[in-house]
Amino acid sequence: MPTRRRVQDEEAKQGRVEFSFPLLIVRIKTFTRVYDRLGAFGASRPVSWAAIIGMPILASFGLYFIFSSLLTLLTTPAAREIGRELGPQAYVLLPGINPYLPILYGWLAIIAAIMVHEGAHGVIARSLGFRVKSSGLLFFLVIPVGAFVDVDEEQMAKAKPKNSVRVLAAGPGANIAVAIVCLLGVLIITSGLTPVVDGLYVFDVMEGMPAQDAGLQLKDVIISVDELPITNFDDFKAILDDKNPNDTIQITVARGEKWNDQFSTTAKLTEHNGSAYLGVSVGELLTEQRLRTYQKLATETLYLHFMPPTLASGLVPFSGALNDFYTHTLGENWHILANIFFWLWFVNVNVAIFNALPIYPLDGGRAFKSVLKSVLGRRAGGRIASRLTTVVAVILLSAIVMTIVLPFIM
Template sequence: MNDITGWLIAIVIISLYFAILLFLKKRDLFERYNLSFYGPLLMWKTKKGKEFIRKIAKPKKFWNGFAMIGIVISFIAMFFMLWLLVENLSLLQHVPKKELQNLPGINMVIALPVINPILPVGYTIVGLAIAIVVHEFSHGIQCVLGKIKIKNLGIIAFIVPIGAFVEPDEDELKNADSKRRMKVFAAGPTMNLFVSFLCVIMVSFVLFPSVQPSDGAVVFYVIEDSPAHEIGMKSWQVITEIDGREIKDYNDFYSVMHNTTAGENISISYHSLDGKYYTKYVVLADKYNFTNESKDAGIGFLGVGITDVLERDLELFKNPFEESPKDFLIRYYGAPFMGFFVGYSPLKEPFTSYYKIEGVFSFLPSEVFWSIVNTFYWIFWLNFAVGLFNVLPIIPFDGGYILQDGVKEGIKRLTRKITEERREKIVKVIMTAISIMTLFLVLAPLILKYLAMLLFS
């Protein structure tokens, strides 16, 4: 889907959304069901649920400890995100100017299915709902512990529910000490990151141990006018046998092919990931004709590139914490982006067909097993996104308020002699500067993309 198609779909969906809201408004259904319309957002408020939050908050020592750890985690995640944004911007300096227009567009930033093409509708709704509920309930729990009144609970929607909220009494929150406020703000993103961690455990250490690679060498590409091209071989087909010799993996393929000769007539058995099987005969070319390297003269050449990416991704999903944080983000969290831009994703059909389900979960049909995997993966993905995005030091995000209280406490200790009013002004200037800088880092790739489109399209 190109940017123009994405925008057209978005415009149609948003237009329908507003038409439905206007219809409901004219029928006086807003007042009846405590609905409010704030610009493009639909808000529903209720008093129900406050008692439930009070019950959850009863193990006070646990939640107090969770919140204190949460403050530390929030600061670590905040500085990690800032480093990542700076690193990303520095990498963009090396991208050719014309290539900048191929960067992800704004539709890839919006966490709404259909508008964002990488987000599967069903899994996204489940993942977002869980992310929003645990985030806001965590804020509510800390309000109860901090003796800050909860006025309302509610849901915010834009086409689909995009947020839930616990509305504290603003005056009580403002008058609370910095420690209590930081606990309230840190609780939400920390809970999101905690849920995402639990889902990684579920995916990688409970479900994926039952996943094993199938035998065969996976074709990554087919060279034009090669023997493989002539018999109709395609990318992502799996070679299982060459001239009666079993091919179990990447290494077997190259070992067998190295012992063939140019002009040799061989049989080759292979299958597509969708389950179609083939056995064909092919006359091998001379490898030298394709590589121009003297050492390849006389060696048989089929004309395919073999990849072990499916095995490597399987190892990644089984051992996610062996990667550096950056590689974890690129490969584990970034798997859906790879699926969109490269056309390959280890969690989607037909690529999941390459794997065998053995062990504890072998009794499950393949479709059911991969649905469970994807459910937990997308709960991880969306909680991780919500958690990291919310710790960004931008007012009014949680991270902005956490840093604001941290800066305020630091200035109070360093400058005891200045007035409270003067201190507030200094904090405001610092936070405004940090918020603008962070917002620029977030938006920079989009700005560069659309500038490149204007200049080079």
């Protein structure tokens, strides 16, 4: 145990600024006092027990994802092709390296996730009587990248396994709690969305073709042909298949800001490969269908909520590609709030699952080792627990590395 003088000396150093290139460490006494106050609440202890229950569940999700992904890559060439297209950087949860993590939303979510994670360790540590030697903020040069909590490792090592594991489980537990709240935020926001238009989005008007002569423009949305509503490509194709070259059709499109304006025109079809031809390239908006699918929280649609809007822009209503096609009572910037909630959900759930894995020195790995020592006995089981922990960590790290490199070697 540290002496009283040593404790006082260490506490006196709190608040100092250290620079170890490229990290800037700022120790803040206020954080420790906050942990003391929150740890004094009676609710903190039952919450820590809930976190213990949740940790193996999170680890199970992580293990399932790792080994199911590995199996899919081994047996499915299309999956390996997707892996090659995404690139190895897609597995790194760092904006600027991972092209699918936006800089602003990404860093906001990462900093929040780390502060929640470390703060939970500090609160539960204090509630169980462990000393927090220091805590504060971490900066990469001058860019804030998170927080840290330095719990007394000597006390943790000598404590009952159930107490040390409660401290370790608190981080992932807090992350998953925040993630669930933020996912509910995403669902609440999307439940208030209203599509402003549906039909076929015009992304190319061919020069000299009937569509151009009729006045169709890029970003128009075809909503009817010959007064028949158009909601998908099959509707459009069925009408054109019934026409002959030189037939005239009436087209109504939505355009302008929020597609509030309607423009009707006629086009005389030309011939292309023996069929009537308009000369326009279109894509299905399916705004109502996409919205209903995203709003549905079911087993078959759950994967959608793990899909970043930067990666699956055609599936997520608040993505940059689709948000203009919806309105919300929150106003024009509703999609900013939806993105904040999404990225907080996405980063926190990933941090929770990854840290719960039995990979030493992650929280899950340290908890796994502590439980093994308890089961096997401290004297005889210490060495065996260390070896088993190392073996499990090597196996899991190898599996993770294989999921990244397999697309490039098969």
